[in-house]
Amino acid sequence: MAKEPMRVLVTGAAGQIGYALVPMIARGIMLGADQPVILHMLDIPPAAEALNGVRMELVDAAFPLLKGVVATTDVVEACTGVNVAVMVGGFPRKEGMERKDVMSKNVSIYKAQASALEAHAAPNCKVLVVANPANTNALILKEFAPSIPEKNVTCLTRLDHNRALGQISERLNVQVSDVKNAVIWGNHSSTQYPDVNHATVKTSSGEKPVRELVADDAWLNGEFITTVQQRGAAIIKARKFSSALSAASSACDHIRDWVLGTPEGTFVSMGVYSDGSYGVPAGLIYSFPVTCSGGEWKIVQGMMLLIFQFLVPCLFVHHLWLICHGQLDGVVSSASFLLIPPFTHMRELGQWASGISFYCILQYNVPTYSAKIPEFKFSKLCDVLSCHCRPPDR
Ligand SMILES: NC(=O)c1ccc[n+]([C@@H]2O[C@H](COP(=O)([O-])OP(=O)(O)OC[C@H]3O[C@@H](n4cnc5c(N)ncnc54)[C@H](O)[C@@H]3O)[C@@H](O)[C@H]2O)c1
Numbered sequence: 001m002a003k004e005p006m007r008v009l010v011t012g013a014a015g016q017i018g019y020a021l022v023p024m025i026a027r028g029i030m031l032g033a034d035q036p037v038i039l040h041m042l043d044i045p046p047a048a049e050a051l052n053g054v055r056m057e058l059v060d061a062a063f064p065l066l067k068g069v070v071a072t073t074d075v076v077e078a079c080t081g082v083n084v085a086v087m088v089g090g091f092p093r094k095e096g097m098e099r100k101d102v103m104s105k106n107v108s109i110y111k112a113q114a115s116a117l118e119a120h121a122a123p124n125c126k127v128l129v130v131a132n133p134a135n136t137n138a139l140i141l142k143e144f145a146p147s148i149p150e151k152n153v154t155c156l157t158r159l160d161h162n163r164a165l166g167q168i169s170e171r172l173n174v175q176v177s178d179v180k181n182a183v184i185w186g187n188h189s190s191t192q193y194p195d196v197n198h199a200t201v202k203t204s205s206g207e208k209p210v211r212e213l214v215a216d217d218a219w220l221n222g223e224f225i226t227t228v229q230q231r232g233a234a235i236i237k238a239r240k241f242s243s244a245l246s247a248a249s250s251a252c253d254h255i256r257d258w259v260l261g262t263p264e265g266t267f268v269s270m271g272v273y274s275d276g277s278y279g280v281p282a283g284l285i286y287s288f289p290v291t292c293s294g295g296e297w298k299i300v301q302g303m304m305l306l307i308f309q310f311l312v313p314c315l316f317v318h319h320l321w322l323i324c325h326g327q328l329d330g331v332v333s334s335a336s337f338l339l340i341p342p343f344t345h346m347r348e349l350g351q352w353a354s355g356i357s358f359y360c361i362l363q364y365n366v367p368t369y370s371a372k373i374p375e376f377k378f379s380k381l382c383d384v385l386s387c388h389c390r391p392p393d394r
Contacts, residue, residue, distance in 0.1 A: 005036040005067040007122065009082040011113060012089025013041030013071070014050040016241055017130065020248035021086065022054060026063035030252040031084075032260060038068040042078035042089065079116040082125055084259075086251055087113065087141065090131030110137050114144035121148075126258060126295075129155040130251055134188040135271050135285045142273075142285075151296065154258070155271030157192065157287035159243065159250035160184045163231045164194045167224055168201070168210055178202040179210070183289040184269035192287065194228040196220060262292045267300045277301065 008025050012018050022039055024030060031037060039058065043051045055071040072078050079085070091105040109131075117125065127148065129138040134155035142153045161184050169176035179201050185193040199210040214220055227234075235243040257268050267289040276282040277299045289300040 003035055005038045006031055006084060007038045007040055007082045009040040009042065009078055009085040009121075011042045011078070011085075011087050012131065013039075014043040014047040014054055015088065016244035017088045017247045017251075018043075019054060020244045021088065021251060022058060023061065023063070024248055024252050026058060026061070026066040028065050029249075030255050032256070033065075036065050036067045038070070039066065040070040040072075040078050040080075040082055042072060042075060044089075045073045048073050075113055075116040076120055079113070080120040081122050082117075083122045084255055085117055085121060085125055085127045086255070087127065087129045087137070088131055088251075089113075090137070106131060106133075106137055107140055110140040111144045114141040114148075117141075118145035118147050124149075125152060126255065127153045128251060128254055128258075129153070129271075130247060132188070135287075138271060138285045150273040153273065153285070154254070154297070155188060155285055155287075156247070156251055156254055157184045157188045157269045157271045158254040159247050160188060160192055160194060160228060160231075160287075161269035162246065162250050162253065163228045164196060164199075164224075167227055168196060168199065168214070171219070171224075172201060172210075172213055174201055174203075180266050181289075182210075182269070183267070184287045186287055188271060188287065192229060194225055196224070198289075258292050258297060259295055260292075261294070262290075267291050270297055272297055272299065275299065 008030070010018050010021055010025070013022060018041070022041065025037055025039060028035060028037075041051060041054065051071050051073070055069050058066060058069050070077065087110075090109055110129075117127065125148070127138075127141065129141060131137055134157070138153050138155040142148065142150065145153075161182055164182035164184065165176050165179045168174075168179045168182070172179075179199065182199045183195040185195055196210045200207040201210060201213055203213075211217070211220060232243055235246075253268070254270060258270070262268055268291075269287050270290045271285050271287045272290060274280040274282050274284045274286045274288070277288065280286050280288075290297040291300060292298070
């Protein structure tokens with residue numbers, strides 16, 4: 001028996017990502033080749049004519065799975081009955097702009113759309129926030145839609161995840177479909193940490209660790225990370241517009257895996273509500289490795305190696321506080337994401353820690369440190385860091 005159509009909302013549908021995304025949804029790339037869809041497209045009145053142009057093209061493309069199109073500038077009409085909401089609408093980042101620069105412009109947009117989704121979307125509607133700053137917009141949406149379950153509000157870091165897989169595939173000259181299990185930790189911004197310590201490549205002699213095959217730690221710890229972190233800016237520089245094709249495709253990957261499940265033995269990166277895993281404060285929207293099954297994501301636990309020091313959670317909390325108090329401009333300073341170097345003695349760790357302003361420890365590298373430093377204990381590490389770190393600047 002044919003499936004009932006699912007209603008998929010795309011906000012900012014007349015924009016660049018929207019234009020790339022809606023045909024992918026209508027072709028079944030997001031929800032499956034046997035899943036009919038009804039597209040709800042929202043944009044603002046100045047873009048109404050362009051939105052109508054997109055609607056006409058959808059009709060002209062005669063997509064067999066597309067059972068209806070709602071193209072509107074009315075947020076309530078757009079949100080009514082939707083099962084999936086992809087929040088793309090917003091002010092785009094232009095060349096030379098940081099994501100935080102566009103944040104204040106997006107706050108009022110997300111308040112209004114959150115209320116409409118809460119009141120009019122289908123029960124259990126899954127929300128994916130794409131518009132930047134994606135983590136913070138998702139948090140704002142959740143704040144203003146308290147009855148939407150935490151688990152249903154996510155943000156897109158799958159593009160960064162896919163970029164990491166793409167870089168590895170180019171470097172090793174292997175098919176990208178044979179590379180898996182990269183992780184994007186943190187924020188969809190230049191402070192994210194692309195991690196390939198658990199990533200593998202399918203070879204004729206079985207799965208091999210990426211680190212072993214690349215055999216170049218300097219590249220993996222340096223150029224690889226900065227390339228992934230700054231890929232969005234490189235694309236803006238080249239195209240004069242932000243990445244649209246790859247963002248749309250990654251949004252489809254995010255929803256497809258969430259709804260239909262991740263393949264056995266594979267995890268992906270999603271910006272999700274932290275439950276306190278890996279020491280990340282609960283309630284922040286943060287990118288973790290997840291597996292999905294039965295329409296639910298689950299954070300992959302117990303990953304080992306590395307202890308992170310970073311300012312990102314601190315900045316999130318401040319972003320939210322500043323938004324609520326209308327004091328955004330000029331306050332958010334740069335964040336950093338450092339790896340604790342491979343110390344061989346607790347004393348060296350103390351010296352290093354004295355230059356740090358805020359830390360959050362992911363209980364992650366303990367086995368390695370325990371093996372290398374005889375007197376190492378996790379609680380002792382916490383003590384050393386607490387003694388030596390300066391308090392947060394704000
Ligand atoms: N998370 C990611 O990986 C990722 C990647 C690329 C881009 N982005 C972000 O996605 C967003 C969209 O990018 P784009 O290139 O499509 O931008 P765009 O400017 O081409 O399109 C944005 C669209 O949003 C519409 N819009 C503005 N305010 C709206 C509102 N209140 N309601 C509904 N629609 C509204 C605009 O009219 C426009 O059509 C940007 O914020 C961009 O930074 C995120």
